[in-house]
Amino acid sequence: MDILERLYLVLSTLVMSLITIAPVVVGLCIANWYLLGRKRDLDEESRFPRRIIMLLLSGLGVVIIILGLPVGETNITGLLTLFGLLVTAVIALSSTTFVANAMAGLMLRSVRSFRPGDFVRVGEHFGRVSGRGLFHTEIQIEDRDLTTLPNLYLVSHPITVVRASGTIVSATVSLGYDNPHSAIEPLLVEAAKRAGLQEPFMQITELGDFSVTYRVAGFLPEVKQLLTARSNLRAMMLDTLHDAKVEIVSPTFMYQRQTSGEARSLPPRRPSRRKRTAPAKDSIPEELIFDKAEQAERLEQLGAMREKLAAEAKELEDQLKKADPAEQAQLERKIDRRRKRSEAIAKIIETYQEEENAPSKGGRKRSKAKKAKTRNKQK
Template sequence: MGRRPENPVVRPLLAVGDVWDRISPWIPLAITVVVTILLVWVVRWLVKRTQAKDPSDSTFRVQVATAGAVLVGIVALIFALPDGSDSDLALSVVGLVVTGALAISSQSIIANAMAGLMLRSVGSFKPGDFIEVAGHLGRVSELDLFHTEIQSTDRDLITLPNSLMVNEPVRVVRSSGTIVSANASIGYDVSRHQLEELFVEAGLAAGLLEPFVQVVDLGDYSVSYRIAGFLEDPRSLVVTRSKLRGAILDCLSEAGIEIMSPMYVARRAVDSDPVLPHQVAAPAVTGYRRTAEDRVFDKAEAAGRIESTKAELAEAHTTLAELQQDLSNVDGDGEGPRLQAAVSRQEQLIERLERRHSRLQQRFSDD
């Protein structure tokens, strides 16, 4: 039987059908790509239009909306793959990529959130407090779950992640008051008693309470002094620091005393007379004078008194238990009244210690 000749009209149709069979499975994918591009464009246009009146964060919103539209388009492309393609594998790969990206980025997010909860629970500072962390000094303007915002002395807003607030030491200016200090270097030819009077006068002029003076260092050519005092209202911390330095300059200038800069070098002949300070009598101290340690370490002192009171309470309870045990074991009448009186005195002592402990705890909490 002979071979049937091919129809010249059917051959092109078969070729077109073969091409169509190859292209048709990919048409939904191509349509999905076009729709995704249109979706991204429409989303960006809508976001820009809605944020036209408030362009402050429009870029961020556009980026987020674009990322969401692209993610939706990628998922749609996976579902639009031809039947022969492994769409489940592609979807799994995209899921792994997205999950990995979220896992990597969520480490800092979770760390900041946990740090924010820790800062809230500890409560070492609150909005309005002066703090210094990682070289940044300012007042807390916002305490959020993920970040802490402070306003610097230049009125700038500084955003710090909460993880930094936990990992770095935070210096908190107490709302009950703080110590303001300044250093000055004076030559050895000036009596320290005269300087103490001038420095105390400068501290009072700056509005500080109970100013005190400390000798910080005996240098090669000058003596370094620290002038400090208590500031009741820490809201004026920045201004008071400047006022204290200005008052020191004014007091020393009026007394004719020169401040020795770090670059000052004193030279004299070997056989010359020694440079000694002018002898000035130390001021007489009458009555009790509160020391610098009493003001500087007041909270630590209060904590120490609380601990010592707790130890005294524990010892008093132990003694009371022993007296009560001895009283219960007494057979005769001779020792009974004496032990009963001792038990009564011990109970009164415990009552006084508990009242003292409550007062100290209240003061410690108020600080």
């Protein structure tokens, strides 16, 4: 009888434990499916808060399981204390573990200093943000390669973000003291205008031993062409100064010549006198260099557009419940249009994600065509 009683006690304890654990596990599985599983087309930006919610629900589930275990009150208190100590230990060790990157990721999301597609400079790294995760941030650099930076590195170093509304593009050049600055200023300002910059200006930044350093700058409203604008500005500076027969002595040039005093370090004059301007925007290298960052930015915009359509559809549904029969047909058509647009956007997002998983040269060209087609439809 003692054996049967002990067996009954063990089985009853096991059954009670299963009764406590099973609903929690099922609830967590349902929550995971509802938050993450049923919407596989969500990007990383949209998945991030859902993963945080899932993490909090998992912690709450552990607490519920501990409270529901068929053990004494003293044991429950001990288990809760142990769980609290484990959580505290993880947080305490976060300065040297991956948890620190997760906390840094939370901080970056709350600050919202940058988003996918933005130009950023962190330390010696410069590029466009192509992806953000809980533990790391990915940027696409000027060589089209991808650099992964831990979030802890980002929060411990100053981040320079190029504003999407426009930025200042500048370049420096050193010229000899024999050139009056009053004659140099209009030339450099003209070079900035030829490069397509707005509101150009010139500054004298240094009076060196052998040369004067000038800085010319202007406003660039389209920051996606930042690299091209910098190159165009330097090219226009060369052309403008050479056309005016101004000798460039960057970075230093000592006047110790073995030639006659009339000789100057100038390139041969071009046969054509037609003024050179910035190249056409049809072939922009940034489209090739930052293709993944462009796609990440586009996905974020499409996701925001889809959320806006869903919110509008929900608002119209609320109005439909209170509307008169005469207005219901019109509201239903509006709801249907928004749902169709949302479905079309979901298909575009899915197509972009498939292309990202299987990149190719032809796929990149097709992606550009689809982007252009999508823009035309939206217009």
